[in-house]
Amino acid sequence: MDTDLSVSELPRLHWRVLKTLADGKQHSGQSIADSLGVSRAAIWKSLKLLERGGIEVEHARGIGYQLIDGSVELLDAAVIRPPGLPYPMELEVFSELASTNQFLLDCVLGRPQMPFLCLAEYQSQGRGRRGRNWHAPFATNLNYSLAWPFEQTTFLSGLSLAIGVIVAESLAAVGVSGVMLKWPNDLIVNEKKLAGILIELRGEVGGTVWAVIGVGINVNMSRDELSAIDQPWVSCRQVVGTKLSRNLLARELTQRLFGGLVCFQEQGFSAFIHRWQSLDWLRDKPVTIDRDDGKIAAIARGVTEQGLLTVETSAGPVNLSSGEVSVRVAD
Template identity: 35%
Template sequence: MAPDLTLQRVADLRRGIISTLADGKFHSGAVLAETFGLSRTAIWKQIHSLAAYGLEVYTVPGRGYRIAEPLELLDRNAIISALSDAWFKKHGTIEVNFETDSTNHRLMQRLPGADIHAQALMAEFQSAGRGRRGTTWVSPFASGIILSLGWRFESTPQAVAALSLAAGVAVADALSQSAGLVTRLKWPNDILCLGGKIGGILIESRGETTGPFNVVIGVGVNVGLSDGVIRAIRQPVTDVRRNASRDFTRNQLAADLIGSLASMLRRFERYGFKSFINSWRELDYFQGKEAELIFADRKVRGTVEGIDDNGLLIMDLQGKRQSFSHGELSLRLGV
């Protein structure tokens, strides 16, 4: 990195270079250098730094630089225009970041001093994306939808632990609406397509016993992962592009996810989880299957019988029916 480049300048440069390369065409180093006021050597260094974002850039002498696949970048105005949820269009806010550590973390940081109600925060890239149990959510630049939605309930809702299940139904609905995907749900917060993970949900909350209850619903959806990324992830994964039954845009999918989640939250606040139980059961991937439920210090094995009215997992363990709450659990198909 050239010593005269400030961190903000570097961020602006990377944003500009990626936006230029997003069309998937070749761009010469000379033209890029002139455009951004740098030497060709400095451009070369910036291009190579894009590997940290998971971007593959081809370098061809005499032709210049080209990313492996064109990118559809998120556009706040396009997302707002595509929103079908009239309530959110009127009352909500949408923020799109080029890069952040974690969209969930950024929204949670705003509490308690700021109101995060109906605030949607998105990013093209997360440097510290998180899943459940502290796992890392892998999503190269602009390859998915990284979305966090803040919401304030006036008091703690009933069956609030089942909120991640209701969110799963909302994400499944959005994927069907946008791309015609047929998805299933894995308790408590994974979205599957043809047995591969296509998305996940992470919910964080903060509230008082007798006061407002704030939640941040984090959603990650794989939109277009390279074959190399899929091979590197140590579990079966897939993406929207591989499974879509109709044309879609990334911005339309983002709008549908925001609208579906906002609609779900208003419905959850009014009716609770009971209005989502049947939908979740219809999408339950593990219903009737032999499975293993893994805890931090032990594991149990049995037949999954579904969920109860509060979203608890029900399993038959050698003839004994037991319920399990949300928490640090992991569900795997038995062998």
């Protein structure tokens, strides 16, 4: 079979090529093409894009292709699943999804009340807060979503802030220091975005409310990999000076999310507020608040126990909900 693939099909081919090379042995371009049922040209194109994405491939003329030791790590459900979780958990790892959050939103209703963790090597339609796109190269960052069942009476205000604390502490546990929290859902290092959180809800009348907790972390992305991001960003790799294990980070995050979400169910955001305040990146900074009715200049003054941002304006203090506004540090 001699088939060339379009650019939109390449992420799926990346996964298959990486799986072939993951044994660390040398494979000729022709043998890879034959085993995957595509052309040599498609394999060459995939390998070039993988290299551009930071995955190092060694090519010995007349012998074949081989991954350089430690250059890539594919997500592994067996490594990601922490031992001794207090509840059973369903876990799926995909080579590609449109969106890990959307996958869970589409399937949680009517399911048993069991947490469901979904990860993908690549998202074609990843998204962040207020409909913004979330860009991530193939097999490089962490595209992570956890569906968690809450009783309908649970007060979920401040949940995204509590998740921010848990993500920051998970990163610190694997050696990524200096992480700060930008209200309501960004993680910042050295004035640049490292990670983002998106929480979306699904519920049944009189039944369970599912919180789909999406976490996107720039793990091993390098500076020349992606020009599509329109804001200053940084990766864990740049912070610590070496590549980080995405599997170990995902396991640490999952372990801490289970404990943190049980705590949130019992105590709400009040159990996290002091830790959040110690990581508050906006505290006492001049900010610009974008609202539907215009922009407002203010000074950020921390958060309330309901997760609202308190700002000091010319008219006095105001508490803001994340659904109403966008906040940025003033120029």
